[in-house]
Amino acid sequence: MCRSIKTLRPPVMPEVTEEDIHAAALQYVRKVSGFRAPAAHNREVFEQAVAAVAAATAELLAGLQVRGAART
Secondary structure, three states: OHHHOOOOOOOOOOOOOHHHHHHHHHHHHHHHHOOOOOOHHHHHHHHHHHHHHHHHHHHHHHHOOOOOOOOO
16 A cells, blocks of 8 residues: 555656555554445545644655755
8 A cells, every 4th residue: 555655756756646645544543443445434534634634744755955956
């Protein structure tokens, strides 16, 4: 599962969309939880985890400094 998570930082991916970040977060939470899709009683906590991982990923990508790349 995690092998399908793409590297999202520049210059590997110059433009990263919210969908890219969400997909990576979803794959991570699926791997860690062991569930491809959560049962109804776990859905809320699963979705909260995806949102938290996506937010952390967006913050990480925004703060990274890549040598030779101009900051935007």
